[in-house]
Amino acid sequence: MTSKRKLNQVKVPAMLVCAALILCRVVMAQDIVTTAHKTSMELGAALSMPSDVGIGKDGRIYVVDGGNHQVAVFDDLGARVATLGARGSEEGQLESPVGLGVSRKGEVYVADKGNQRLQVFSADGRFRREIALQENGEEADPVDVAVSANGKELYVSVNNSHRILVFSAEGKYLRGWGGEGEDPGMFRYPATIALDEDGNVLVVDVLNQRVQKFDPEGNLLLSFGKMGGKPGTFFRPKGIALDSAGRIYVSDSYLGAIQVFDAAGEPLYVLGEGGETTVFDTPVGLAADGSRLLVVQMLVGNVLVLEMEPLP
Amino acid sequence: MSHIRIVLSVLCVALVVVPSSNPPLAEEAADMFECGVCHVLRIRDFKGRRANPIVPVVEYPEEPTGTQDIASTSGMCLSCHDGFVEDSRDIWKDGYRGHRLGIVPSEHISVPELGGSPEFPMNDDGKMYCGTCHSAHLNESEGAPEKVNLFMRASSAGGQICQACHQDKAAIADSVHDKGSRRSKDFEARGTCGYCHAPHASDKPLMWAREQGQATIAVNTLCRDCHDDDPDPAEHPADVIAWSQQVRKSIRGNSAAEMPVFNEQGHAARVGQIGCPTCHNLHQERADGRPEHLQGLFLRMPELVQPLCADCHGPDSIFLYKFFHSPASRR
Numbered sequence A: 001m002t003s004k005r006k007l008n009q010v011k012v013p014a015m016l017v018c019a020a021l022i023l024c025r026v027v028m029a030q031d032i033v034t035t036a037h038k039t040s041m042e043l044g045a046a047l048s049m050p051s052d053v054g055i056g057k058d059g060r061i062y063v064v065d066g067g068n069h070q071v072a073v074f075d076d077l078g079a080r081v082a083t084l085g086a087r088g089s090e091e092g093q094l095e096s097p098v099g100l101g102v103s104r105k106g107e108v109y110v111a112d113k114g115n116q117r118l119q120v121f122s123a124d125g126r127f128r129r130e131i132a133l134q135e136n137g138e139e140a141d142p143v144d145v146a147v148s149a150n151g152k153e154l155y156v157s158v159n160n161s162h163r164i165l166v167f168s169a170e171g172k173y174l175r176g177w178g179g180e181g182e183d184p185g186m187f188r189y190p191a192t193i194a195l196d197e198d199g200n201v202l203v204v205d206v207l208n209q210r211v212q213k214f215d216p217e218g219n220l221l222l223s224f225g226k227m228g229g230k231p232g233t234f235f236r237p238k239g240i241a242l243d244s245a246g247r248i249y250v251s252d253s254y255l256g257a258i259q260v261f262d263a264a265g266e267p268l269y270v271l272g273e274g275g276e277t278t279v280f281d282t283p284v285g286l287a288a289d290g291s292r293l294l295v296v297q298m299l300v301g302n303v304l305v306l307e308m309e310p311l312p
Numbered sequence B: 001m002s003h004i005r006i007v008l009s010v011l012c013v014a015l016v017v018v019p020s021s022n023p024p025l026a027e028e029a030a031d032m033f034e035c036g037v038c039h040v041l042r043i044r045d046f047k048g049r050r051a052n053p054i055v056p057v058v059e060y061p062e063e064p065t066g067t068q069d070i071a072s073t074s075g076m077c078l079s080c081h082d083g084f085v086e087d088s089r090d091i092w093k094d095g096y097r098g099h100r101l102g103i104v105p106s107e108h109i110s111v112p113e114l115g116g117s118p119e120f121p122m123n124d125d126g127k128m129y130c131g132t133c134h135s136a137h138l139n140e141s142e143g144a145p146e147k148v149n150l151f152m153r154a155s156s157a158g159g160q161i162c163q164a165c166h167q168d169k170a171a172i173a174d175s176v177h178d179k180g181s182r183r184s185k186d187f188e189a190r191g192t193c194g195y196c197h198a199p200h201a202s203d204k205p206l207m208w209a210r211e212q213g214q215a216t217i218a219v220n221t222l223c224r225d226c227h228d229d230d231p232d233p234a235e236h237p238a239d240v241i242a243w244s245q246q247v248r249k250s251i252r253g254n255s256a257a258e259m260p261v262f263n264e265q266g267h268a269a270r271v272g273q274i275g276c277p278t279c280h281n282l283h284q285e286r287a288d289g290r291p292e293h294l295q296g297l298f299l300r301m302p303e304l305v306q307p308l309c310a311d312c313h314g315p316d317s318i319f320l321y322k323f324f325h326s327p328a329s330r331r
Helices: A002-027 B002-017 B026-036 B074-078 B157-165 B167-172 B245-252 B308-313 B316-325
Strands: A037-043 A050-055 A061-065 A070-074 A080-084 A100-102 A108-112 A117-121 A127-132 A142-147 A153-158 A163-168 A173-178 A190-195 A201-205 A210-214 A220-224 A237-242 A248-252 A258-261 A267-273 A283-289 A292-297 A302-308
Touching: A050 A100, A050 A283, A050 A292, A050 A302, A061 A100, A061 A108, A061 A292, A108 A142, A108 A153, A117 A142, A142 A190, A153 A190, A163 A190, A190 A237, A190 A283, A201 A237, A210 A237, A237 A292, A248 A283, B157 B167, B308 B316
Parallel strands: A100 A142, A237 A283
Antiparallel strands: A037 A302, A050 A061, A061 A070, A070 A080, A100 A108, A108 A117, A117 A127, A142 A153, A153 A163, A163 A173, A190 A201, A201 A210, A210 A220, A237 A248, A248 A258, A258 A267, A283 A292, A292 A302
16 A cells, blocks of 8 residues: 555656656757858859868968869959969879868968879969878878968878878878777868867868867867757768857758857857758858858859858 | 556656757667768658757758659768768769769660669659669778779679660670770770760760760761771761651651761750761660671661651662662672
């Protein structure tokens, strides 16, 4: 009898808790917090399968025009002013480039994936030098490159070894980390790279659906994101950019969304308006500059220059 | 009864308390990665009435190629084959480059079966799509045969995958247009079909993999890559536009021989120019059932019944044609 009463005593609160939690779950379906933007410019003159974008010190915009095996250069008003490279394997030529990085001096480093090297151009577009990419005798297929603030170190994401390699500006191999896997610090196809103000290295880890942040020596500091469709998760993360406030922008090329995270990797916003996500067409490479966010749309073949609403 | 209620309550609480964003069971986690990497609706955030993903997806989207499972859409393929994971950007360059998609196989095509199902499946609308030739479910590994490395449902070596459906083209094997042809220039070991056709690496007519020669009519430039010994080849006037077999058939009933006509880009068209392939089909030199006197001439018309020439040149053209193509007059 006593036992029955106890059971009844348990049953009622359990049912109440259950009902309350179900209600909570329905009511608290995660809202999507959006941040508004408007397109101020569209760069699209004859681009073919563009993949990445960088901004030079004079405001020039460099776009990897991978389908044409070159880099398109636009001035800050959006007029196309130059072309770097042409298809081939000679000096100054490119084969299926993917990413690029621009140093503070304005030098343009292009991940010449098909030729397994970096091609370096001066700010005025002249070929400077090439850097052959190898680690322990193994050639590396570079996807992206980022240049340290002092211009002395190059961080390269490598497709075939799933590693991040660090070279000196002269091309000497310095160190590397990662490898194929899903454990922290490992990668399944490391893609674009961004460096923060402290020189830490943020890497988009495409098929682990996350972003990992390392110190310059390769020690893991932070990892955020996982496979999913809610804010803070990814399906095909590709591009990354940091603004001056340290916020992190990440594009998802399949879903077409761009998410904004704080420096700790907490999701802040999704680009959109009124809770509706803006769906871009295959957004890949990103670059941030003041209140502007540059978004490469691969399939449609253009670069959108977005003016962002001031973020709190 | 009370026990059951308690157990149900606890289960219910457990299900509700565990939020969907928490790590799922190990089995499902594996399932999510292995399958969810393409089958996006395996991911909990996207499915169910209450799902509120940042961008919703539908299971069977309408694509330009027809309705098909989201996992096998061109966009899903591109999401990895964009240079950041694998690099197949050439396929999507300038739109799409490759075998025509979104088409229903013609009555001439017989898709082989494997275990009771089509070996080369069509999408839900019965049209060709990426998954017709490729399947991500084939495991790629070092040293694997080519068909696995390219996720192909059959090997391209020797034109196997092409000829599985295009059986009527198989007669080209060991003909003068196959490997070892005396007119060969720079052929590499690309397989019987690969000498001339590159499904994902060509922006030329008929997925042409080779150079194009000089000719007035676009499709003839393909033949002229090798047949360049005559500096001024006889071509049918380029400004003459003729009906295709399709149009002629609809107007005047059945016509025995298919004589394709071509547009200014060199593609087969409903109405178009008369080019070399209108009369010659190099894929049928040794095809079964062809009269002996036509073997080696690559002529499409085994017998002359309402040939295209007569549409403009009158019935006399039939006698002229017969005269010039009969074994006796040729001798």
